[in-house]
Amino acid sequence: EAGVVQSPRYKIIEKKQPVAFWCNPISGHNTLYWYLQNLGQGPELLIRYENEEAVDDSQLPKDRFSAERLKGVDSTLKIQPAELGDSAVYLCASSDPGTTQETQYFGPGTRLLVL
Amino acid sequence: SQQGEEDPQALSIQEGENATMNCSYKTSINNLQWYRQNSGRGLVHLILIRSNEREKHSGRLRVTLDTSKKSSSLLITASRAADTASYFCATVLISGSRLTFGEGTQLTVNP
Numbered sequence: 001e002a003g004v005v006q007s008p009r010y011k012i013i014e015k016k017q018p019v020a021f022w023c024n025p026i027s028g029h030n031t032l033y034w035y036l037q038n039l040g041q042g043p044e045l046l047i048r049y050e051n052e053e054a055v056d057d058s059q060l061p062k063d064r065f066s067a068e069r070l071k072g073v074d075s076t077l078k079i080q081p082a083e084l085g086d087s088a089v090y091l092c093a094s095s096d097p098g099t100t101q102e103t104q105y106f107g108p109g110t111r112l113l114v115l
Numbered sequence: 116s117q118q119g120e121e122d123p124q125a126l127s128i129q130e131g132e133n134a135t136m137n138c139s140y141k142t143s144i145n146n147l148q149w150y151r152q153n154s155g156r157g158l159v160h161l162i163l164i165r166s167n168e169r170e171k172h173s174g175r176l177r178v179t180l181d182t183s184k185k186s187s188s189l190l191i192t193a194s195r196a197a198d199t200a201s202y203f204c205a206t207v208l209i210s211g212s213r214l215t216f217g218e219g220t221q222l223t224v225n226p
Contacts, residue, residue, distance in 0.1 A: 004157070040218070040219075042119075042205070042216030042218050042219055043203075043216050044216070048213070056212075091157055091158070093157075093158075102146060102163060102207060102214075103160045104158075104160065104214060105160070106157030106159070107157050108155075108156055108157045109156075111155075
């Protein structure tokens with residue numbers, strides 16, 4: 001079974017530029033999460049999707065961050081414009097409410113560096 | 116804000132020794148989970164313990180939960196160099212479904 005796939009793995013951009021991250025969850029997993037992980041810290045939830053509906057986006061900075069999961073499968077997280085402080089690892093995870101929603105499966109992350 | 120706090124922040128041991136990491140939290144939980152993260156990788160789920168459980172085992176892992184002290188510990192027995200990673204505890208509150216991570220313990224197992 002393929003795991004959670006994320007791309008790109010690394011991204012270097014200049015501040016004020018836009019950037020997008022893509023995530024393909026494990027097949028059949030209806031719940032998808034985007035996390036932000038700063039160096040030396042644990043992940044922090046940005047947004048959670050149940051199918052195509054964003055059910056928890058209270059920690060998503062909506063002035064510059066946006067996300068979508070149009071068909072309830074793949075998801076894209078966008079930052080526009082990026083700031084220096086956005087340099088971090090962006091993790092995608094998925095879970096299956098049919099088995100145990102509490103266990104999340106993480107992708108390898110996208111490491112973003114904003115110059 | 117971080118719900119869980121791990122202790123110690125960093126731990127260095129020799130191969131074959133046991134490693135113990137602790138996690139404290141503030142608010143009543145539904146369950147507590149431990150995850151491992153190798154450098155440059157995503158997190159891997161290790162074990163989940165529910166609020167009505169006191170101890171769980173999985174291979175060389177032993178997790179305890181003390182809800183009266185709002186704390187948990189993760190014991191890795193007979194450690195291996197491959198156990199070198201960051202270990203995070205994460206909690207799910209009774210009142211919600213969000214997984215909230217601590218800041219992690221960096222474990223180094225020296226061969």
